Amino acid sequence: xxxxxxxxxxxxxxxxxxxxxxxxxxxxxxxxxxxxxxxxxxxxxxxxxxxxxxxxxxxxxxxxxxxxxxxxxxxxxxxxxxxxxxxxxxxxxxxxxxxxxxxxxxxxxxxxxxxxxxxxxxxxxxxxxxxxxxxxxxxxxxxxxxxxxxxxxxxxxxxxxxxxxxxxxxxxxxxxxxxxxxxxxxxxxxxxxxxxxxxxxxxxxxxxxxxxxxxxxxxxxxxxxxxxxxxxxxxxxxxxxxxxxxxxxxxxxxxxxxxxxxxxxxxxxxxxxxxxxxxxxxxxxxxxxxxxxxxxxxxxxxxxxxxxxxxxxxxxxxxxxxxxxxxxxxxxxxxxxxxxxxxxxxxxxxxxxxxxx
Amino acid sequence: xxxxxxxxxxxxxxxxxxxxxxxxxxxxxxxxxxxxxxxxxxxxxxxxxxxxxxxxxxxxxxxxxxxxxxxxxxxxxxxxxxxxxxxxxxxxxxxxxxxxxxxxxxxxxxxxxxxxxxxxxxxxxxxxxxxxxxxxxxxxxx
Ligand code: SF4
Ligand code: SF4
Ligand code: SF4
Numbered sequence: 001x002x003x004x005x006x007x008x009x010x011x012x013x014x015x016x017x018x019x020x021x022x023x024x025x026x027x028x029x030x031x032x033x034x035x036x037x038x039x040x041x042x043x044x045x046x047x048x049x050x051x052x053x054x055x056x057x058x059x060x061x062x063x064x065x066x067x068x069x070x071x072x073x074x075x076x077x078x079x080x081x082x083x084x085x086x087x088x089x090x091x092x093x094x095x096x097x098x099x100x101x102x103x104x105x106x107x108x109x110x111x112x113x114x115x116x117x118x119x120x121x122x123x124x125x126x127x128x129x130x131x132x133x134x135x136x137x138x139x140x141x142x143x144x145x146x147x148x149x150x151x152x153x154x155x156x157x158x159x160x161x162x163x164x165x166x167x168x169x170x171x172x173x174x175x176x177x178x179x180x181x182x183x184x185x186x187x188x189x190x191x192x193x194x195x196x197x198x199x200x201x202x203x204x205x206x207x208x209x210x211x212x213x214x215x216x217x218x219x220x221x222x223x224x225x226x227x228x229x230x231x232x233x234x235x236x237x238x239x240x241x242x243x244x245x246x247x248x249x250x251x252x253x254x255x256x257x258x259x260x261x262x263x264x265x266x267x268x269x270x271x272x273x274x275x276x277x278x279x280x281x282x283x284x285x286x287x288x289x290x291x292x293x294x295x296x297x298x299x300x301x302x303x304x305x306x307x308x309x310x311x312x313x314x315x316x317x318x319x320x321x322x323x324x325x326x327x328x329x330x331x332x333x334x335x336x337x338x339x340x341x342x343x344x345x346x347x348x349x350x351x352x353x354x355x356x357x
Numbered sequence: 358x359x360x361x362x363x364x365x366x367x368x369x370x371x372x373x374x375x376x377x378x379x380x381x382x383x384x385x386x387x388x389x390x391x392x393x394x395x396x397x398x399x400x401x402x403x404x405x406x407x408x409x410x411x412x413x414x415x416x417x418x419x420x421x422x423x424x425x426x427x428x429x430x431x432x433x434x435x436x437x438x439x440x441x442x443x444x445x446x447x448x449x450x451x452x453x454x455x456x457x458x459x460x461x462x463x464x465x466x467x468x469x470x471x472x473x474x475x476x477x478x479x480x481x482x483x484x485x486x487x488x489x490x491x492x493x494x495x496x497x498x499x
């Protein structure tokens with residue numbers, strides 16, 4: 001792979017690159033994590049504001065894929081912009097394209113091999129000193145700790161893992177022709193280099209081990225209704241997990257709609273049947289319903305767990321279910337735009353035993 | 358003291374073109390079968406949102422039957438292939454959550470298969486009888 005070496009920190013290297021791209025009029029804007037009193041996603045078109053960018057800070061204030069879908073759902077962005085996203089955000093964006101809720105025309109992607117992000121509650125003020133924690137795994141989202149898809153697919157430029165140790169040296173790998181075109185006339189000191197595969201496999205092994213341990217502890221397959229109540233019983237039905245989830249794509253969520261209200265028609269019936277009714281009602285229905293709706297496309301970003309006001313490990317449960325449902329169809333969300341979401345297609349010969357009862 | 362015999366309540370989503378007609382045929386042919394099915398006619402088995410099934414089970418149905426035309430015979434060409442994937446998905450999720458999948462059944466029944474309709478209902482009823490009432494009925498805290 002062709003690569004570019006820059007003796008600067010990853011953030012500065014990206015910002016320098018962007019600044020030259022602006023100067024050469026190769027791009028008209030950038031979508032990236034920014035910092036100004038707090039972290040947020042910014043769509044920046046003024047070159048003088050590039051100093052607000054913190055593209056690789058280990059923070060995900062919102063899933064960037066979802067944010068981009070909000071910008072591009074109706075029409076693609078008209079001029080070329082560079083987008084810096086984490087692997088799971090990029091995959092979410094691809095799923096949203098399949099769901100006709102995003103458009104990636106004119107977007108050039110920079111991504112990086114992802115060490116994970118800190119839980120939102122760890123983030124107060126500037127967290128530069130906490131970046132080192134990412135190495136120690138302190139305060140990381142649980143979903144990040146067992147994420148095995150941390151090498152970005154479908155990005156034009158890729159940076160290696162950013163763990164606070166590469167302060168003055170950055171490598172930018174050029175993954176696509178588009179990436180190469182972008183750098184033409186800007187950088188010509190390219191070298192041949194590959195990802196450090198030993199590091200990647202040791203990270204992967206560690207995460208797989210962590211995942212297996214987590215799956216064993218949570219044992220969803222023993223839940224049954226009592227186990228579901230145990231884990232989701234405190235749910236206040238705020239639907240924040242769905243709001244933050246990049247894949248929960250409905251403009252009006254069924255569970256927020258009038259069809260799902262607990263009006264007299266519903267509660268009279270329930271009272272007759274059970275003699276008592278729990279409120280808020282329908283929380284288990286909501287969670288299993290959401291698994292039906294989104295598990296095939298769940299990218300394991302952990303937004304859902306992170307925004308839950310009462311710390312239910314939503315993402316841990318969902319990613320486990322997602323691994324099983326995605327495995328059923330051999331589907332990897334966000335891998336390939338041509339690959340249809342399994343529920344929107346079929347094969348003539350499959351699941352032959354179903355229906356023959 | 359004699360206990361009242363448990364008669365399961367099975368919610369049946371039947372496609373208008375095949376399975377509902379098959380049920381009709383079973384009826385006019387006066388085939389004998391247990392009165393356990395509460396039929397709901399849908400235009401196609403693929404009209405059945407998995408949420409319908411989930412809601413029925415959570416609200417205390419003892420079982421749910423989804424029935425449609427045999428693969429290849431769908432009135433709308435391919436609807437039942439989608440149904441099949443959805444049921445496979447739902448079963449997988451139930452499985453992963455430790456929820457019984459044998460209270461859910463998919464059956465292909467054509468308009469001419471009145472006796473198959475009877476057999477499916479009879480067998481399914483028997484199996485659910487053996488399992489007993491849906492335990493979810495007793496949970497208040499849903
Ligand atoms: S369910 Fe949770 S982990 Fe999965 S995509 Fe949605 S927010 Fe991310
Ligand atoms: S829970 Fe289901 S209905 Fe609600 S937004 Fe998510 S996908 Fe849509
Ligand atoms: S964010 Fe937490 S409390 Fe709110 S609906 Fe989701 S699981 Fe329930």
